[in-house]
Amino acid sequence: MPLDQLQDDGYSSARPVEAVDMAEATQKPTYVVGIGASAGGLDALTAFFANMSADSGLAFVVIQHLSPDYRSMMPELLSRHTALPALRVEDGVTVRPNRIYLIPPKQDMAIKGGKLRLTEQSGTQLKLPIDVFLCSLARERRETAIGVVLSGTGSDGTQGVRALKEEGGMVMVQDPESARFDGMPRSALATGLADYVLDPARMPEELINFIRHPLTRHDSPSGLEISPERLREIFALIQRRSGIDFSSYKPNTILRRIERRMRTTQQESFESYLDYIHTHPGELDVLRREMLISVTTFFRDGEVFKALAERALPAILDNPSFDGTVRIWSVGCATGEEAYSVAMLMQEQLDNMRKPVDVKVFATDVDRDALDIAGAGIYPESIAADVSPDRLERFFIKQEESYQISRELRQILVFARHNVLRDPPFTRIDLVICRNLLIYMQPHVQQRILSLFHFALRPGGFMLLGSSETIGDLVQAFETVHTQSKIFRRRGTARLLPSGPTLHTPAPSAGGRADTILPGPVKGTPLLERFYRSLIDTYAATSLLIDARGTVHHAVGDPGSMLRFPAGEATLDILKLAPRSLAAIVGTAIQKVLRESVEVYYRNIVLDGEEESQVVDLRLQALDGVPGREDFLVLSLEKHDAPPRDSGAVTLADGQQLADLQRELQYTRENLQATNEELQTSNEELQATNEELLAANEELQSTNEELQATNEELHTVNAEYQRKIDELTELNADMDNLLRSTEVGTIFLDRALAIRKFTPAARELVNVMERDIGRPLAHLSHRLRTDTLVDDARAVLDSGRSVERATETDDGRELLIRVLPYQDSDDEVDGVVVTFVGITELSDAQRRLQEVIDTLPHQILVFDREGKVSMVNEAWLEACGTDNAANGHGHDGAKTTNLDCQLKTLPEPAKQALESVVSGERTRVRLRYEFDGRHFIMNAAPLGESDLLVSQTELEV
Numbered sequence: 001m002p003l004d005q006l007q008d009d010g011y012s013s014a015r016p017v018e019a020v021d022m023a024e025a026t027q028k029p030t031y032v033v034g035i036g037a038s039a040g041g042l043d044a045l046t047a048f049f050a051n052m053s054a055d056s057g058l059a060f061v062v063i064q065h066l067s068p069d070y071r072s073m074m075p076e077l078l079s080r081h082t083a084l085p086a087l088r089v090e091d092g093v094t095v096r097p098n099r100i101y102l103i104p105p106k107q108d109m110a111i112k113g114g115k116l117r118l119t120e121q122s123g124t125q126l127k128l129p130i131d132v133f134l135c136s137l138a139r140e141r142r143e144t145a146i147g148v149v150l151s152g153t154g155s156d157g158t159q160g161v162r163a164l165k166e167e168g169g170m171v172m173v174q175d176p177e178s179a180r181f182d183g184m185p186r187s188a189l190a191t192g193l194a195d196y197v198l199d200p201a202r203m204p205e206e207l208i209n210f211i212r213h214p215l216t217r218h219d220s221p222s223g224l225e226i227s228p229e230r231l232r233e234i235f236a237l238i239q240r241r242s243g244i245d246f247s248s249y250k251p252n253t254i255l256r257r258i259e260r261r262m263r264t265t266q267q268e269s270f271e272s273y274l275d276y277i278h279t280h281p282g283e284l285d286v287l288r289r290e291m292l293i294s295v296t297t298f299f300r301d302g303e304v305f306k307a308l309a310e311r312a313l314p315a316i317l318d319n320p321s322f323d324g325t326v327r328i329w330s331v332g333c334a335t336g337e338e339a340y341s342v343a344m345l346m347q348e349q350l351d352n353m354r355k356p357v358d359v360k361v362f363a364t365d366v367d368r369d370a371l372d373i374a375g376a377g378i379y380p381e382s383i384a385a386d387v388s389p390d391r392l393e394r395f396f397i398k399q400e401e402s403y404q405i406s407r408e409l410r411q412i413l414v415f416a417r418h419n420v421l422r423d424p425p426f427t428r429i430d431l432v433i434c435r436n437l438l439i440y441m442q443p444h445v446q447q448r449i450l451s452l453f454h455f456a457l458r459p460g461g462f463m464l465l466g467s468s469e470t471i472g473d474l475v476q477a478f479e480t481v482h483t484q485s486k487i488f489r490r491r492g493t494a495r496l497l498p499s500g501p502t503l504h505t506p507a508p509s510a511g512g513r514a515d516t517i518l519p520g521p522v523k524g525t526p527l528l529e530r531f532y533r534s535l536i537d538t539y540a541a542t543s544l545l546i547d548a549r550g551t552v553h554h555a556v557g558d559p560g561s562m563l564r565f566p567a568g569e570a571t572l573d574i575l576k577l578a579p580r581s582l583a584a585i586v587g588t589a590i591q592k593v594l595r596e597s598v599e600v601y602y603r604n605i606v607l608d609g610e611e612e613s614q615v616v617d618l619r620l621q622a623l624d625g626v627p628g629r630e631d632f633l634v635l636s637l638e639k640h641d642a643p644p645r646d647s648g649a650v651t652l653a654d655g656q657q658l659a660d661l662q663r664e665l666q667y668t669r670e671n672l673q674a675t676n677e678e679l680q681t682s683n684e685e686l687q688a689t690n691e692e693l694l695a696a697n698e699e700l701q702s703t704n705e706e707l708q709a710t711n712e713e714l715h716t717v718n719a720e721y722q723r724k725i726d727e728l729t730e731l732n733a734d735m736d737n738l739l740r741s742t743e744v745g746t747i748f749l750d751r752a753l754a755i756r757k758f759t760p761a762a763r764e765l766v767n768v769m770e771r772d773i774g775r776p777l778a779h780l781s782h783r784l785r786t787d788t789l790v791d792d793a794r795a796v797l798d799s800g801r802s803v804e805r806a807t808e809t810d811d812g813r814e815l816l817i818r819v820l821p822y823q824d825s826d827d828e829v830d831g832v833v834v835t836f837v838g839i840t841e842l843s844d845a846q847r848r849l850q851e852v853i854d855t856l857p858h859q860i861l862v863f864d865r866e867g868k869v870s871m872v873n874e875a876w877l878e879a880c881g882t883d884n885a886a887n888g889h890g891h892d893g894a895k896t897t898n899l900d901c902q903l904k905t906l907p908e909p910a911k912q913a914l915e916s917v918v919s920g921e922r923t924r925v926r927l928r929y930e931f932d933g934r935h936f937i938m939n940a941a942p943l944g945e946s947d948l949l950v951s952q953t954e955l956e957v
Contacts, residue, residue: 027057027097028095028096028114029059029096029097029098030057030144030211032058032095033060033148034061034063034137034160035060036130036156036160037063038154038181039180039181039719040151040152040179040180040181041064041719042077042719042723044178044179045078045150045200049078049081049084049100050201051201052084052207055098056098056211057097058098058146058207058211059097059101060099060100060101061089061095061137062074063103063130065129065152065712065713066104066105067105068713071105072102073720073721073724074086075087075102077720077723078100078102084099084100086100087100089102089109090104092117103129108121108132108133109129110136113140128384130149131158133160135163137160137164137169138167138169142168144169145167146169147160148172149161149172150184150185151174152185153181153712154183154381154401154708155187155401158191158380158382159297159386161191161193162193162297165193165293165295166293170210170260171194171196172196172203172206173188173189173194173197174197174198174200174203178200181715187380192369193293193295195264196264210263213262213263215263215268216263230270231251234287238284241285244419245421245422250440257290257291258287260290261273261290296336297383298340298341299341300435303484304464304485304486305345308487309349311482311487312431312464312487314349315460315462316430316431317353317357319460321460324356324358325357326431327362327431328346328359328360328361328362328433329361329429329432330362330433331364331453332365336377336413337379337383338433340377340395340409342361342431343359343412344391347412360412361412361413362414362416363414363416364417364420365418366417366418366419377404380403400704420434420437420449421449425453425456426456428458429458430457430461430462432453432456432461434469435465436467436468437449439469450477451474457490458490460489462487462490463478463487464485464486464488465486466486469486471488478491541637541638542555542562542636542638543637544574544635544636545623545633546574546633546634546635547633548632549573550574550575550586550590552572552573552574552577562579562614562639564577564578565577574586574635579607582618585605585618589618589620593622599619599622600619600620600621601617602618615639616640617637618637619636620633620634620635620636621633739757742759744761744835744836744837745759745763745765745836746833746834746836747766747768747834749777749831749832749834750830750831752776753777753793753794754777755768756831757773761836765783766781766782766783767780767783768780777789777793778790783811784807784815784817785808785809785810786805788805793832796819797832800821800829802820802821804817804819805819806839814840816836817834817836818835819832820834849871853873856873858951858952858953859875859876860950860951861876861949861950862949862950863950864947864948865947865948870947907929907930907931910929910931913927913940914940914948917940917941918948923941923942924940924942925938926939935954935955936953936954937953
């Protein structure tokens with residue numbers, strides 16, 4: 001494509017671009033690679049493109065933090081290391097393959113419809129051009145988007161990495177050890193979403209391998225085919241390592257994730273990938289993260305949260321049955337941004353309410369790593385693009401390169417590991433938020449989860465789904481509140497009972513996930529099963545399988561005669577199911593077994609009932625043989641006949657239970673007192689320190705942000721100038737070598753006619769040394785037979801016109817002195833250049849030539865188009881009646897010889913013929929003429945570019 005056509009298409013080239021095949025110009029790139037770089041990024045970009053082939057079919061878009069006050073030289077610098085055209089982007093340019101597009105200063109850039117769009121950067125907001133572009137690239141190209149994060153400070157690019165992975169794109173991050181500034185690479189790596197962590201020089205090879213992998217398909221969801229049996233094998237490996245079962249996910253979703261990991265690890269078959277997993281167990285963790293994609297942002301889809309604040313939250317608070325407590329459940333909360341966002345909305349809703357409201361947000365996920373991030377509540381400073389300044393000030397604490405959720409907001413959230421497919425739901429929920437989780441599940445699983453949400457919600461409770469999710473066949477269970485935002489409300493008061501194993505598992509506590517032991521299939525024949533059941537029912541005491549938190553998992557015998565199911569929220573907590581007199585003893589026994597690893601046996605515990613009392617013996621022991629699980633206990637209760645009410649029997653028959661309780665109470669009091677004193681002292685110290693740090697932090701916060709932005713811009717400019725300095729140093733070395741290798745003496749003078757630089761050959765003519773640089777030329781002696789050198793230099797400096805002068809040295813060598821103006825980049829005269837060219841040999845040759853033509857009988861004359869005679873022989877001079885001495889014959893005098901003098905003997909026709917050649921009218925003349933009775937033949941023709949040769953011969957008649 002010609003250069004002018006490139007510019008008309010919306011961008012300008014930093015260097016001439018040769019014509020390109022028009023077929024290539026209309027092609028679309030197979031992948032678009034967005035490259036983010038900041039401070040220290042020049043070296044990384046140079047190494048990257050120096051190793052990238054020019055015909056990869058990829059389009060590269062480079063996003064940098066550029067100073068608005070300096071012109072970036074990045075196109076020129078990159079062009080020296082790659083054959084790819086490096087182009088500065090103008091608004092509306094169409095992205096073509098095998099090109100590098102560079103963002104201009106003071107602009108944010110996005111890709112839309114295959115074109116690059118520019119918008120002016122705001123002067124007040126935090127500048128995150130890398131995130132802006134990578135997020136748009138994820139939306140535009142989805143699985144054919146590639147993001148590369150190189151050296152830089154801060155966290156720009158982190159949100160873009162999350163967006164790319166959510167849409168199925170690929171991410172490369174520079175190894176922090178090779179980065180001059182590792183802030184951006186480390187922030188991107190902290191997401192756990194990077195596919196490659198490499199030095200920039202190694203990235204092109206892996207990038208090409210990735211896009212040219214045999215499984216690469218652009219026309220089908222997945223080019224990989226795996227049998228259900230082999231797929232279950234992968235599921236089993238992941239579940240064994242992480243406890244997460246992906247068998248309910250859509251097969252196409254799973255296949256795409258496996259295919260991407262096969263391309264990343266360069267495995268061409270599923271069998272080889274399985275072998276790779278067995279030799280690299282950590283790959284299972286990477287594949288799990290690839291399938292989960294724990295990606296979210298604050299206030300994602302702002303219109304959805306606006307609708308939530310206007311339509312759902314006020315209705316919850318205005319509900320006539322509102323009891324002063326708001327319970328919100330964020331399902332699949334990932335790293336917590338969504339859960340914190342709804343908590344902020346809720347707090348803002350409560351600002352205008354006078355009555356106290358207790359808000360509790362339960363945020364659950366199966367990914368422990370994501371929950372750790374959510375619980376810490378620390379996020380990169382790039383969240384400023386999604387969170388308003390007012391909310392940042394109210395709900396966050398600014399740290400060096402991050403923001404942390406305030407303690408006030410974190411107190412209302414509870415993060416817990418919870419598998420919505422397996423664990424029971426929370427209950428009495430006012431709002432369930434489950435966005436972009438159902439789309440990965442099979443249809444029947446989606447319906448089961450929605451039924452579970454209906455079961456968890458209070459009557460009139462709200463549910464928020466993702467933009468691509470629907471309620472399916474449950475239109476009778478939910479009414480639509482806002483179609484575009486996917487806000488629904490539970491209908492009626494009857495609960496849908498969710499089916500499946502969820503009903504048989506315990507509810508999670510607020511502190512974490514309740515792992516379960518599901519009974520496996522009973523082995524043996526049906527007759528043997530009935531035999532075992534008969535033995536248990538006949539001879540076994542009532543026994544309960546409980547965990548360390550007191551949650552009942554299984555029961556044998558007749559627990560209904562000793563336990564009560566309380567009114568209100570359903571529970572499997574033994575301390576709530578047991579009568580008060582038994583619950584206190586069970587709680588003490590659990591703590592003793594767990595702490596001392598002993599079996600506990602209490603006798604003659606009296607259970608007061610409404611009609612009659614019961615006496616039981618209690619036995620509690622740890623259950624062995626469950627490796628890798630938490631502690632499980634077996635609680636056995638054996639009934640006796642109740643003693644008469646007036647017999648004076650006490651509830652703790654032998655006093656052992658009372659002694660245990662008293663020791664437990666004393667131990668707890670002592671620990672509590674010691675802990676309280678330590679906390680009080682620490683709190684006072686921390687309070688004083690916190691007040692000082694808050695004051696200092698507020699003062700430094702704004703200054704730090706400004707300095708950091710300025711530092712990145714200056715570092716980018718400095719890197720470019722450093723590269724330019726290196727090039728100028730190299731160019732200066734080349735010039736020095738050139739001057740040393742030439743035999744022409746040259747002296748460079750400044751405007752004061754002082755020595756600036758000189759060549760070694762000049763030392764033979766002018767007595768100059770290195771220490772004379774800066775001295776005036778007039779102070780130096782020389783070996784020339786002329787005193788006009790300084791005057792000639794001054795004249796050239798004043799007039800700007802060059803001067804030539806022939807002279808000799810004191811030893812008789814002939815020289816031609818040329819004095820020329822030294823012009824700077826603006827064509828201004830900034831000094832003088834004096835050259836000394838030896839012409840001794842030339843003068844000797846000219847004299848020998850003169851002697852030769854003087855011996856010829858032909859009349860010969862050489863002159864230029866300005867009429868100056870440069871050579872004439874004796875025959876011509878004799879014919880015109882002059883001599884050499886009179887006409888200054890010789891090299892020096894010939895230039896001033898008068899042409900009219902030499903042509904005075906020619907008749908008018910001959911003169912006119914010569915004038916036609918001089919004027920260019922004719923190129924050659926041959927003329928016969930008569931003069932004073934004598935006959936001549938004259939020939940005239942050009943000699944070289946500027947001279948004319950005239951020769952004539954007298955004819956014998």
